[in-house]
Structures are given as structure tokens and as C-alpha cells.
Amino acid sequence: MGSVGAAALLVFGSIFFFHHDAGFKILLSAQRTAGGALWYGFVLAALLPLYCFIGWEGAADLAEETNDPRFVTPFAMIRANYVSVGASLFMIIGFLIAIQHGLADLLGQPKNPLIYIFQSHFGAVAAGILQVVVFLAIFSCVLANMVVATRLTFALSRDKMLPGSAVLGRVSVATRTPIASILLVAAVAIGINLLSAGIAANVVSICSVAYYFIYVLTVGGAIYAYMKRKIPSHRAGDFSLGRWFVPVAVVAFVYSAGVIVIALAPHEGHTAAIYLLGAEVAGVLWYLLYLRPRIANRSAGVYRQELADVEKPEEASSAIL
Secondary structure, three states: OHHHHHHHHHHHHHHHOOOOOOHHHHHHOOOOOOOOOHHHHHHHHHHHHHHOOOOOOHHHHHHOOOOOHHHHHHHHHHHHHHHHHHHHHHHHHHHHOOOOOOHHHHHHOOOOHHHHHHHHHHHHHHHHHHHHHHHHHHHHHHHHHHHHHHHHHHHHHHOOOOOOHHHHOOOOOOOOOOHHHHHHHHHHHHHHHHOOHHHHHHHHHOHHHHHHHHHHHHHHHHHHHHHOOOOOOOOOOOOOOHHHHHHHHHHHHHHHHHHHHHHHOOHHHHHHHHHHHHHHHHHHHHHHHHHHHHHHOOOOOOOHHHHHHHHOHHHHHHHHO
């Protein structure tokens, strides 16, 4: 919100106060600062929103803890996308129209481009305040990601899907929170930050690719379930794509797979590819050697609680009451 607020000041100033060569004309400009085909610029511009379309499923992770997750979750995900796209688009436009001395000068100076644009209009003190606000916003985003990671760790442990599930899936009676899951996520986050910059950069480099890899697996699983007629029917009022499910799912699968290829194919993406491959190999081994037989006999996975309710109907009834 800090960046969006700064963009709002720049838009207001560009309309009423600032007088420079850029303005709204830059949105229609085809000027390039380096050689190369124009189509390549469009490809790069098309990749920019990719960073706006990661993490929105965090709304789904948290919405699963509501009273009616089947109804709430899809709409929470859609709203998260609308907010991400709208806020990002407004921020990009706000800073673009406020470029004061052209793209060449902007890209040729050592400062962060956004800070440079804001400082050129409002001064060093205002730019310093913006940096503090942005830092707080980033810190809030980190905390939100840790909340999502904690919830996911707890949910998987509750279903006996992770090592140490007996501890990680336990909810404290006093605090009503999964303390072990919180401590594990915090320890991993702090550990990554305490590592050298090179290692931390390598870990961070796989994040966006790993998100899209998860999207590929999710959409691919949904397409497979649809072909096998295993997708449950929806209730009246629940979100459903209906007959549009197949074309939307296929486009989403191809798009996400394309993002992975684009991110990993260049030489700079090879490190991320190695990290991602290692993580996926570990996951596949864990599934084949441990999870698969337990999911088959319903001692792990989403059916575990249903089986427990059948075996202990009295306890299940008292829990519901």
C-alpha cells in the first residue's frame, strides 16, 4: 500500500503540478534504450505481471480455515488476483508517467528506479520516508507468507503428510495455535537469512518458479480428475467454471509451463533449476517411500479424518457439538 500511495501522489502531481517530458505520453511511447527487436520488448513486458500472479493462493490457504471453505476459497482467490493486478497496474503507471528526464537517465543512475523517480519530485527526505514505508510493507508481506507457510505446514501435518506430523500438527490448548509449526517456519526463515548472500539468493531464485511448478501440478491434477470424473459436483452458489473448465485449465497449464521454461532455460536460471529439481526429487521420494502406502490405507491424507470419524462416531459427534 505504501508504493500505491506513492504512485497516487505521483499521478496527482503529474496531472496538476509536474511539468516534464514524460507524462501520460510515455504509456504510448515505443522508444527503446538499447538495440533489439521490438517484439522482444513486448515479451519482457508480458513477463512483468508474472510476479503479481504469485502468492495469491495464500488467500486460498487461509480461507480453508473459514466456516465454509468450499464457498469462500474461490472468491478469496479471485479477489486477491483483482487486488494484485489493480494495485500493480496503478503503481506502474503512476511511476512511469512521473519519469522526469527520460528512460536513459533513469536506467543509467545507480539508485532504485522507483526511489529515484519519487526523490526527483519530492526530495530526499520524502524518498527516505518512502523507503521506510516500503520496508514495512515488505516486512508485512514476509509475515503474511510465514502465516501461509505455517498454516500449510500445520494442515499437512494434521493429515499426517509430513515428517514429525505428531508434533507439527498439534494445537496448543492454551494458545489454540500450532506452536511447533510456527517455530519450524520461523527457524527456516531465519536460517535462510543467516546464510551467506549467495546461498540465500539461490534459494530465493527458485521461489517464483516453484510457485508456477505448483500451479502446473494443481491444474494438471484437476484436468486428470476431470477426465476421470472424480471432481465432486458443486452446490448452488458455489463457484464453478462449468463448460469453460477445460479450455481455461488447458490455457492455465500451458501458460504456467511456459513460465517455467522461460525462467529456467537461460543460463541465469540453471541454478534455480537445480534447486527446484532437488526439492522435487526429495518430494517424489517421500511420496513413493512413505506417503503412497499410507494414503492407500487411509492412515494419511484427506480421508484420514473421515476414517477416524467412522471408527469413533461418538467422539466425532461430541466434537461437532
